[in-house]
Amino acid sequence: MSTATTDELMDLDEALARFDPVMGLEVHVELGTSTKMFCSCPTEFGAEPNTQVCPTCLGLPGALPVVNAVAVESAIRIGLALNCSIAEWCRFARKNYFYPDMPKNFQTSQYDEPIAYDGYLDVEVEGRSFRIGIERAHMEEDTGKSTHVGGATGRIHGADYSLVDYNRAGIPLIEIVTKPIVGVPGHLAPAVARAYVAELRELIVALGVSEARMERGQMRCDVNLSLKPAGAEKFGTRSETKNVNSLRSVERAARFEIQRHAAVLASGGTIVQETRHFHEDKGTTTSGRVKEEAEDYRYFPEPDLVPVAPSREWVEQLRATLPELPGARRKRLAQDWAISDFDMQSVVNAGALDVIEATVAAGSDPASARKWWLGELARTANERAVELAELPITPAHVARIVELVSAGELSDKLARQVIEGVLAGEGDPDAVVAKRGLKVVSDDGALLTAIDEAIAANPAVAEKIRGGNHKAAGVIVGAVMKATRVSRAFRLRATPAVPSAGWPPAGTERVRPRSGP
């Protein structure tokens, strides 16, 4: 069928030296509405097969669709958040194709009159900002879910037959299409694709229109990619890699297609315009079907639905409901916390933005909040393979620990034990402190007496310290610890006898951002 099924790959660096990639990303977002796009069937995830269906979403004769008001509102809010213009008048259209995932034999979508168009989204990669143009965002409905039976892989290839569950058919989808992404340095292109999808996902979540969980298929990405000879104007033929369903896969799919296209083109071959399947396990793509031309879908205005004509008043009302968007929020918080864009990126990559913000809101200073969440807690989350927010410790707990440390009641070392206790389910920080008997000696009188005695007992050492050899203080410290029977940790306020003697150890730990997923 196709001549471009070769899996020959060109080295990525060589490919990018010879060709410029042009990308286009199509992202489908399942809205989190209670009901479907055109009928009142529930949209709950994981229901028994074919229990959330009705004559409308099964395409039974005579059934008539009615548009979900909240879905239209969500579409407009997404459009506004993406700096799009909102159509004053637009229609739904039938996209005709014969495939069993749509029982109607057409998908109700929008064609040349999308509800939102001509916007942009800014993303940052390696400290550089890229503006991704948004071509359009339009409303449509999801398809049914097919399970392919038989065959080796369970995917479409080699399946003997398919079983279809229409619970998902008709769930509102917003399809967001970028303009061609050009002018990104080739070596950053795959990362920019990933950053765009990540930023879009955050924006969707911030808007509250969808949970956008990629592993549940609530957000799915198609990666269009073509290559043109370096410096050339004219775009090459593109391939469309469908259903790339994780951020990491977006990057890998783009990289693979760059290498594959380059190998085909360099050997004098031609790229066939086709859809490709992405294989999560190997990070490769294989040929799907030859792409139908738009005219093959025989789009026409949906006669069963009247046009959507959002009044400007309505649009402005919806604009007023927009929350602070993720990009703006990050800028504001970076400023409030006095950290660099790079450090903010570490916070975001660690998935720590929300918890740190909540910890600061609960009274912690930003630096301490960052220290604990990116250090001790990020390590634990990594070990347990969970998100920070899923750890059994709350921002309020962390704020309380920070408070105890800054009040001098806990040292960092003791604080770590308190965290350990909270994570082990021993209760809140105060309960752990009480239960484990963790307390810094804060009786200055007792401490000073012990220090005086220690100095008196070690006159030679004291002389060395006075002479500037601060390392010698270890002997005094050891003697004081022994005298006060503090074996775990204690906090010592600066006294003339031991000026910055290297004890207690500086309260800072190495803060290491967790590597991305």
Place this chain on the structure above:
Amino acid sequence: MSAITREEVAHLARLSRLELSEAELDHFAEQLDAIVGAVARVSELPTEDVPPTSHALPMTNVFRQDVVRPAGTPILDRAEVLAQAPAAEDDRFRVPRILGED
């Protein structure tokens, strides 16, 4: 008026997942040609001043509240629905292998 070609019919048949014999291709090409010709007569009307119209009713923004199955919504019985399909298995509709061209 150019005639509908056999190739066009074959292409439409493929899009519609219909298997047509050589004789049927000729037969439908001729029929479709007659139908398209008949519809084309509309273009003889003076329609310069008539705006394109997709809907007969001058209505916009007909929406439904996002409420699950409001009172009175008939609920389909799954067994009954599946019983009317040509084939079912595991509470799902069973359909032929998809993408025969692969």
